[in-house]
Amino acid sequence: MKKAFLVLMVIALVSVSCSVSKSARGQRNLLSGTWNLDNVSYENNTGNFKSVIFNDAEDICFEDSEWFFRDNNSTGRYTISPSTLCNGGDRYIRWSVVERPENYTSQLQFKFINEKNKDIDGGVGYRLNIAALSEQKMTLKSNVSVDGESVTIVYDFTKKQ
Structure with a gap:
């Protein structure tokens, strides 16, 4: 009897420790769907910047890209339109929301x-x-x-209907 109780307690502890918090689950639900990346900008520094984002394409290629997040299996994609500067097409991703309790922010990974x-x-x-x-x-x-200076890349999205 004690052994069965101990096994049940271990299973309960593991399932609670692996579960997603209510806050992260709410953010996952909000993220689910199709988004348009309207603008990529820079803050915390001055000057003109040009960068390759996600080791994939230049920042200009991401503007007007379409992002899709499926929350039931944590997969998705983003689609870049082809142009003379941009290698267009779908990039498939696996994503999640990570909470950072030390500074009360969450991250999309x-x-x-x-x-x-x-x-x-x-x-x-x-x-x-x-x-x-x-x-x-x-x-x-x-x-x-950038050259030892901190720069923040800002990605502004709107949800598609």
Whole structure:
């Protein structure tokens, strides 16, 4: 009897420790769907910046890209329109929301996968701070270093209907 109780307690502890918090679950639900990346901008520094984002394409290529998040299996994609500067097409991702209790912020993290949901970059991924998230708008930020100076890349999204 004691052994069965101990096994049940261990199972309960493991399931609670692996579960997603209410806050993260709410953010996942808000993220679910199709978004348009309206603008990529920079803050915390002056000057003109040009960058390759997510080791994929130049910042200008991401403007007007479409992002899709499916919350039931944590997969999605973003689509870049082809142009003379941009290698267009779909990039498939596996994503999640990570809470950072030390500073009360959450992050969107993702890594690249193929069409069969297999990792293609050896586990390399990206984290973006969720600065604002509502049913219609989302702002994500990432901090990078340029010549030893801190620069924040700001991604402004609107939800598609």
